[in-house]
Amino acid sequence: MNSFTLTQAAAVDEAVRDFAGHAGAAYLGGGTNLIDLMKENVSRPAHLTSLGHLPLSDITGLPDGGLRLGALATNADTAWHPEVEARYPLLSQTILAGATPQLRNMATNGGNLLQRTRCYYFYDLATPCNKREPGSGCSAIGGQNRVCGVLGTSASCIATHPSDLCVALAALEAVVRVQGPRGERTIKFADFHRLPGNQPELDNTLQPGELVTAIDLPAQGYAKNFTYLKLRDRASYAFALVSVAVGLEMDGNTIKTARFALGGVAHKPWRDPAAEKMLEGQTASPDLFRQVATKVFAEAKGYGVNSFKIELGKRAIVRALEQASEMDQAIDSNAFLNSNP
Amino acid sequence: MSTSYAQGPLAPPAGALAPTQPVTLRINGEDHTLQIAPWTTLLDALREYLDLTGTKKGCDHGQCGSCTVLADGKRINACLALATVYQGRQITTIEGLGGEDNLSPLQQAFIDHDAFQCGYCTPGQICSAQGLLNEGRAKTADEVRELMSGNLCRCGAYTNILSAVMEVLHDGQVVVDNGTLVTIPMQPISANSAA
Numbered sequence: 001m002n003s004f005t006l007t008q009a010a011a012v013d014e015a016v017r018d019f020a021g022h023a024g025a026a027y028l029g030g031g032t033n034l035i036d037l038m039k040e041n042v043s044r045p046a047h048l049t050s051l052g053h054l055p056l057s058d059i060t061g062l063p064d065g066g067l068r069l070g071a072l073a074t075n076a077d078t079a080w081h082p083e084v085e086a087r088y089p090l091l092s093q094t095i096l097a098g099a100t101p102q103l104r105n106m107a108t109n110g111g112n113l114l115q116r117t118r119c120y121y122f123y124d125l126a127t128p129c130n131k132r133e134p135g136s137g138c139s140a141i142g143g144q145n146r147v148c149g150v151l152g153t154s155a156s157c158i159a160t161h162p163s164d165l166c167v168a169l170a171a172l173e174a175v176v177r178v179q180g181p182r183g184e185r186t187i188k189f190a191d192f193h194r195l196p197g198n199q200p201e202l203d204n205t206l207q208p209g210e211l212v213t214a215i216d217l218p219a220q221g222y223a224k225n226f227t228y229l230k231l232r233d234r235a236s237y238a239f240a241l242v243s244v245a246v247g248l249e250m251d252g253n254t255i256k257t258a259r260f261a262l263g264g265v266a267h268k269p270w271r272d273p274a275a276e277k278m279l280e281g282q283t284a285s286p287d288l289f290r291q292v293a294t295k296v297f298a299e300a301k302g303y304g305v306n307s308f309k310i311e312l313g314k315r316a317i318v319r320a321l322e323q324a325s326e327m328d329q330a331i332d333s334n335a336f337l338n339s340n341p
Numbered sequence: 342m343s344t345s346y347a348q349g350p351l352a353p354p355a356g357a358l359a360p361t362q363p364v365t366l367r368i369n370g371e372d373h374t375l376q377i378a379p380w381t382t383l384l385d386a387l388r389e390y391l392d393l394t395g396t397k398k399g400c401d402h403g404q405c406g407s408c409t410v411l412a413d414g415k416r417i418n419a420c421l422a423l424a425t426v427y428q429g430r431q432i433t434t435i436e437g438l439g440g441e442d443n444l445s446p447l448q449q450a451f452i453d454h455d456a457f458q459c460g461y462c463t464p465g466q467i468c469s470a471q472g473l474l475n476e477g478r479a480k481t482a483d484e485v486r487e488l489m490s491g492n493l494c495r496c497g498a499y500t501n502i503l504s505a506v507m508e509v510l511h512d513g514q515v516v517v518d519n520g521t522l523v524t525i526p527m528q529p530i531s532a533n534s535a536a
Binding site for chain 1: 472
């Protein structure tokens with residue numbers, strides 16, 4: 001690790017000022033990603049503005065029926081918060097599918113949004129990587145790209161965003177609240193992360209010095225019909241090769257509202273509003289789900305090692321939609337089994 | 342023969358280093374004031390400054406769990422924690438859970454179930470299992486397996502680690518509260534929770 005100075009800010013404005021007052025500063029949340037990147041020499045901040053004392057750990061109800069997740073609430077406290085478990089079980093399940101209990105106890109919600117890719121070459125200082133060192137080239141294209149993306153990639157970067165939590169936040173259409181040198185603003189979740197284009201060094205649309213203060217969930221939590229399907233190389237503690245977060249509003253077998261997002265396939269949690277529209281007003285059926293899956297991956301591009309993700313992704317969408325749409329029926333059939341031993 | 346550096350010497354001049362600062366950490370119920378740099382991790386503070394070498398450095402990247410300690414009763418990876426930002430928190434290490442003359446229930450269960458071979462991961466396993474008990478979420482063997490997945494054992498003692506944790510889970514929960522071990526009444530455990 002390089003040497004650095006550190007300030008512990010007590011208020012949001014103080015943190016924003018401290019950041020602005022130090023060249024090469026970075027905000028420190030739970031540190032589970034940043035400290036690791038600093039040990040790897042991938043990140044070399046000259047100054048850390050530590051956020052641990054900021055009053056941003058609360059989870060509180062909003063007047064519109066939604067829920068505000070403080071940026072510094074830990075992943076574990078969020079996943080096991082009674083309101084989140086009851087009203088946003090998709091979010092709870094998704095958080096618990098990621099990392100380990102130790103990491104979830106440290107990692108913050110705001111920090112989860114800002115974690116960097118796990119593309120092998122981003123961590124490997126001996127190889128070119130446009131995200132780590134703009135203009136140096138992409139080693140993943142034509143290299144070991146099992147973890148890389150197949151949707152929205154560019155000639156300069158095929159990295160994926162590694163978060164589970166963000167996939168659920170995309171499906172739930174959360175809103176990110178930020179504060180920076182020019183004041184506060186909100187960013188729709190779909191606009192928070194970006195595609196790599198020719199500036200893969202930028203993961204998101206935050207302006208320099210802006211700090212995530214909260215994540216707002218809308219009132220609709222899809223608590224009856226939801227699923228998070230995560231496919232990975234190990235059953236626990238592994239990043240998603242492909243994941244799908246689904247929230248449905250059902251009327252019998254008819255899908256009234258559909259929201260879903262994919263992880264592990266792109267530089268951002270992948271939404272496809274046109275594919276969601278294909279589901280709405282329709283009767284849930286495997287045929288329909290296959291059509292939707294085909295549409296989502298119509299423009300996908302495999303890079304050899306990771307080309308399997310296209311077929312895997314389609315099948316994951318079908319299975320996730322089946323799971324989410326049949327959740328009520330599954331409960332009914334259990335009741336049937338229980339009453340007929 | 343002299344060595345020349347194209348961009349000057351690799352190490353910055355001593356004056357450019359951030360000064361060390363006094364940092365007071367509450368470890369196992371006692372305050373310790375250390376003079377450390379901002380980049381000193383909680384793990385290094387414990388091992389290199391306080392001689393609390395029960396907490397182990399394995400991967401040093403938050404992947405293996407051998408550095409697991411409790412902060413306010415919650416398990417964390419000490420290798421990814423900067424010591425200075427953990428001021429004011431109650432840190433509990435394996436030494437704080439018990440010693441030779443007063444083994445904690447988990448420590449005793451690990452011995453009884455032969456839950457370790459080389460022993461390097463064991464302090465982290467026990468602290469993590471203590472965190473699991475504190476959380477009160479895991480009831481079944483599968484849930485314990487899932488919630489212990491942040492601790493690797495290269496010897497592969499997983500089966501016996503699971504048995505040890507399940508025994509303590511069945512016997513009643515022993516939690517860390519305000520830095521000390523407290524036994525709370527046994528929780529009802531569902532029929533399908535047998536190891």
